[in-house]
Amino acid sequence: MSDIPEDLRFTRSHEWLRTLPDGTVEIGISDHAQRSLGDLVFVELPDIGRNLSVGEACAVVESVKAASDVYTPIAGAVVAVNSQLQQTPELINREPYAGGWLFRLRPTSSAQAVGLLSASEYQVLEAQG
Amino acid sequence: MWEVWEYGAHCYASCTRLELCQVCAAGVAAVAFGLRGRCSRHRPREWPDRAEAERRLGRRTCLFDLHVALGARMVDFGGWDMPLAYGSQLEEHHAVRRAAGVFDVSHMGIIDLRGARSGEFLRGLLANDVARLRVPGKALYSCMLNERGGVIDDLIVYYLTDEHYRLVVNAGTRDSDLKWIAQHTQGLGVEWLERRELAMLAVQGPQARELSAALMARDAAQAALALQPFFGAQIGQWFVARTGYTGEDGFELMVPAGEAVALWQRLNAAGVRSCGLGARDTLRLEAGMNLYGNDMDEHTHPLESALAWTVAFEPADRHFIGREALEALRARGVTRKLVGLVLDERAVLRSHQRVLVPGVGEGEVTSGTFSPTLARSIGFARVPANTGAAVQVEVRARTLPARVVRVPFVRHGEPLVPIDP
Numbered sequence: 001m002s003d004i005p006e007d008l009r010f011t012r013s014h015e016w017l018r019t020l021p022d023g024t025v026e027i028g029i030s031d032h033a034q035r036s037l038g039d040l041v042f043v044e045l046p047d048i049g050r051n052l053s054v055g056e057a058c059a060v061v062e063s064v065k066a067a068s069d070v071y072t073p074i075a076g077a078v079v080a081v082n083s084q085l086q087q088t089p090e091l092i093n094r095e096p097y098a099g100g101w102l103f104r105l106r107p108t109s110s111a112q113a114v115g116l117l118s119a120s121e122y123q124v125l126e127a128q129g
Numbered sequence: 130m131w132e133v134w135e136y137g138a139h140c141y142a143s144c145t146r147l148e149l150c151q152v153c154a155a156g157v158a159a160v161a162f163g164l165r166g167r168c169s170r171h172r173p174r175e176w177p178d179r180a181e182a183e184r185r186l187g188r189r190t191c192l193f194d195l196h197v198a199l200g201a202r203m204v205d206f207g208g209w210d211m212p213l214a215y216g217s218q219l220e221e222h223h224a225v226r227r228a229a230g231v232f233d234v235s236h237m238g239i240i241d242l243r244g245a246r247s248g249e250f251l252r253g254l255l256a257n258d259v260a261r262l263r264v265p266g267k268a269l270y271s272c273m274l275n276e277r278g279g280v281i282d283d284l285i286v287y288y289l290t291d292e293h294y295r296l297v298v299n300a301g302t303r304d305s306d307l308k309w310i311a312q313h314t315q316g317l318g319v320e321w322l323e324r325r326e327l328a329m330l331a332v333q334g335p336q337a338r339e340l341s342a343a344l345m346a347r348d349a350a351q352a353a354l355a356l357q358p359f360f361g362a363q364i365g366q367w368f369v370a371r372t373g374y375t376g377e378d379g380f381e382l383m384v385p386a387g388e389a390v391a392l393w394q395r396l397n398a399a400g401v402r403s404c405g406l407g408a409r410d411t412l413r414l415e416a417g418m419n420l421y422g423n424d425m426d427e428h429t430h431p432l433e434s435a436l437a438w439t440v441a442f443e444p445a446d447r448h449f450i451g452r453e454a455l456e457a458l459r460a461r462g463v464t465r466k467l468v469g470l471v472l473d474e475r476a477v478l479r480s481h482q483r484v485l486v487p488g489v490g491e492g493e494v495t496s497g498t499f500s501p502t503l504a505r506s507i508g509f510a511r512v513p514a515n516t517g518a519a520v521q522v523e524v525r526a527r528t529l530p531a532r533v534v535r536v537p538f539v540r541h542g543e544p545l546v547p548i549d550p
Contacts, residue, residue, distance in 0.1 A: 035202075038407065039219040041499040042475045060525070062477055064218055064407060064499050067525060093217070 004031070005097050009113070010122035011073045016097065017113070020104070024079055028101040029061060029070060029092065032126045037063035040089040045081040045103055052076060052105065054113075059102050061092065074113040076105035190235035191328050191386040195393060199403055207301030207422075209236040212405040221408035222501040225375055226542045229334035230404035231396045238303030239327050239383060240296040240310065244319040247294050251286060253449055254313060256431060258441035262288035266360040268372055271439055272431050273306065274451025278458060279427040280434065282306050283419065285372060287361045295361075295368075297329075297381075299421045313450075327368075328389035332401060333379035333412075335542065338371070340399045341380050344392070353380065374409065376416025376540050411498050414507060417469060417536030423480055424467060424495045424509050432458055433511060435467040435536070463514055467495065469536035470508045471546055472522065474529045478508035483523040484531075486516045494522065502539045503548055509536075 008016045014033035018026045034040065044060040052058050052072045059070035081103045085091060092100035117125065188209045196203065201212035212233065214221060224230045242250065251259045257271035267288050273281045282302040287295040298306045303323075310321050332341045342350035346365070353369045356362060358378075361370030368383035384392055397403060410420070419425055425434035432440070432455060440455060441447070472478055478497025485491055490513040497508030512520065512533075522531045534546045 038202075038214065039217055041219075042477065044475070062499075064411065064477075064501075067477065067479075090217075090219075 004119040004123060006119050008097060008119055009116040010119070010125075011071070011116060012125065013071055015070060015073055016122075017073055017116070018101075024104045024106050025074055025076065026101045026104050027070070027072060028096060029068075030122070030126070031096045033061075033068070034093050034096045034100070037061065037068060038065045039063055040092045043085040043089045043092070043102070045083075045085070046078045048078050048081060050078045051108075052078065061089075061102075070102060072105065073116060074105060074107050076107040078103055079106050080104040188236065190233055191389050192233045192235060192393060195390050196233065196403075201403070201405060204406070206236065206406055207299070209300055211236060212403075214405040214407045215403045218405065218407035218411070219501050221402060221404040222411050224402040225334045225377055225404060225408065225412055226502060226539070227335070229332060229337040229340050229379070229401045230408065231393060231401045232331040232333070232404050232406075232409055233328075233393075234331050234381070235328040235386070235389065236300035237329060238296075238298040238300070238306065239324040239329065240298060240303075240307065241322045241324060242294045242296065242310075242314075242319055243292055243322070244317070245292055246317050247292055247319050248288075250314060250317050250319045251294060252447055254310070255284075255286065256440045256449055256451060256455075258444075258447060258449075259286060259288060259294065260447075261441065262286075264360075265289060266356070266362045268359045268361055268370065272425075272436060273309070274430070274449070274455075275427060276450060276454060278430040278432075278451040278454030280421070280425045280429060280431060280436075281309060281427060283421050283425070283436075283439075287370065289363075301422060324383070326386055327383045328386045330382045330384065330389065330392060330396070331373055331375075331379065332382060332396060333373045333375040333377045333404075334401075335377060337377070337379035337401070340396065340401050341369075341382065343399060344395050356380075374416070374418055375412040376418070376537055377412075377542070410496075411501055414496055414498050414509070415500050415502055415537065415539035417538060419467075419509070420496055429511070430455060430458060432463045433465040433467060433514075435509075465492070465511050466514050466516070467509055467511050468516065469534045469538060469546075470494070470497075470510050470520070470522070470531045471503070471534050471538070471548075472506040472508070472524070472529060472531045473549070474524075476524045476527070476529060477506040478510075478522060478524065478531070484510045484512055485521040485523070485528065486512055487521070489513050489516055492516070492520070500538060502542070503544055503546070505548070507538050 008018050010016050014030045016028050040063050042062040046058040054075045057069040058072050061068050082101050196212040199215050201215045203210050204213040255271040256274050269286050272283050282298050284296050284298045342353050349364045352364045356371040358371050370381045372381050373379045477499050478494050482494040492510050492512030494508050494510045500507040518533050520531050521528050538546050
């Protein structure tokens with residue numbers, strides 16, 4: 001089982017999110033997700049400024065094997081995207097919880113993420129495959 | 130209730146060949162699918178039906194435990210538990226293009242045909258003509274067709290002597306191939322034998338031959354290195370062939386199953402990287418080689434599968450199964466063709482995506498992937514015969530332009546299609 005940073009929360013569709021000190025939220029895909037997908041080759045990220053609603057498909061990660069949509073677990077405006085991924089998508093394979101982040105949102109004031117899992121709860125889900 | 134073992138015995142009731150039970154060494158009728166041999170007392174459990182039995186058991190090659198120990202991600206491939214990748218599939222791919230990699234291809238079927246009329250039999254069975262093989266050891270790629278011209282399988286046949294040929298067939302079709310062969314050998318005095326006691330390792334890449342030969346005794350190494358492309362030879366206990374499915378030089382080694390694990394480990398120690406089916410697929414696609422079941426099958430024929438070059442219509446008096454159907458198709462005009470595609474957009478072609486040919490019609494992607502060498506997506510598509518150089522492909526709700534190109538895309542490590550950086 002992989003080591004998961006304790007400050008992350010997870011969705012059942014294998015995204016993670018991390019609340020940064022400035023109140024923005026960073027989103028990526030889990031180690032389990034990157035391992036299932038295999039080598040990542042392309043990443044499509046949302047435009048900066050785009051307003052996303054909860055559960056909206058807003059990014060695509062594509063591996064040698066398959067393409068997969070990424071859904072935002074929280075509503076908000078996109079404030080940053082990880083442009084390094086355009087040239088080096090393998091960062092997601094190497095550092096899914098650090099250099100492989102996908103995008104950052106400023107949550108809308110009323111935004112609430114519901115049904116998120118803690119790191120330990122997610123590990124249980126991961127172990128079940 | 131079906132019993133796995135019984136199924137084999139029923140299915141191949143005409144088979145007179147015996148194998149020994151692995152547990153008590155009692156003789157039992159051989160089955161043609163890869164479940165491990167056990168006599169009635171030691172046979173596996175009962176399952177509701179054959180499909181269930183195969184699903185539960187999964188066929189394993191003699192290298193299965195090693196793959197798992199090496200950390201491979203195992204997947205089902207035609208009923209076999211096979212390694213997809215041991216780590217990064219892209220790195221495995223590059224290892225074969227730049228140095229050397231080893232693949233377990235023991236799931237493929239090795240079938241020996243013996244008898245004075247073996248050549249005559251194969252001339253009637255295969256769409257390519259084994260009479261073209263005049264030098265012992267020479268290999269030939271061919272389709273095996275049904276009466277409608279549909280492709281039952283594609284295979285390699287080695288001409289060893291006038292009375293001995295060796296076929297290497299696909300894993301997913303080996304049972305049905307054997308049944309087909311058994312059916313057609315009747316009355317010809319041609320004997321067939323599946324060499325299940327052999328494992329097959331494909332060692333591929335620019336350094337593959339030298340690194341493999343370094344593990345052989347001196348005389349054997351000399352003989353192996355002297356092999357010309359597309360030749361094979363029995364060298365001691367090993368059958369060494371200068372063939373492959375990657376577009377690189379290399380060997381396919383057929384060795385006694387008991388030697389396979391040690392051979393694999395020695396290859397690894399010599400710097401040959403373990404490679405899985407994932408890399409095998411991207412390598413063969415770059416090399417412009419068809420995959421049975423994706424690019425052609427029983428419902429498609431060679432003339433619409435970029436395999437017309439493998440059908441020997443000459444001499445005109447050679448009858449082979451499927452000939453009449455292909456001649457009729459040729460006379461009417463073949464309406465579809467299989468072409469290579471390059472996608473310059475940041476997206477990946479996948480099987481079954483719709484291909485639009487403006488003003489002409491539609492087609493379908495049969496195989497698609499990301500090409501690690503070209504750093505963009507490539508694929509094959511079956512399209513109308515008069516398709517030109519440009520098509521569009523529906524990729525995940527977008528319609529993207531794709532270029533029709535001549536295959537192979539890559540050969541011996543070098544890109545063969547023009548690519549804008």
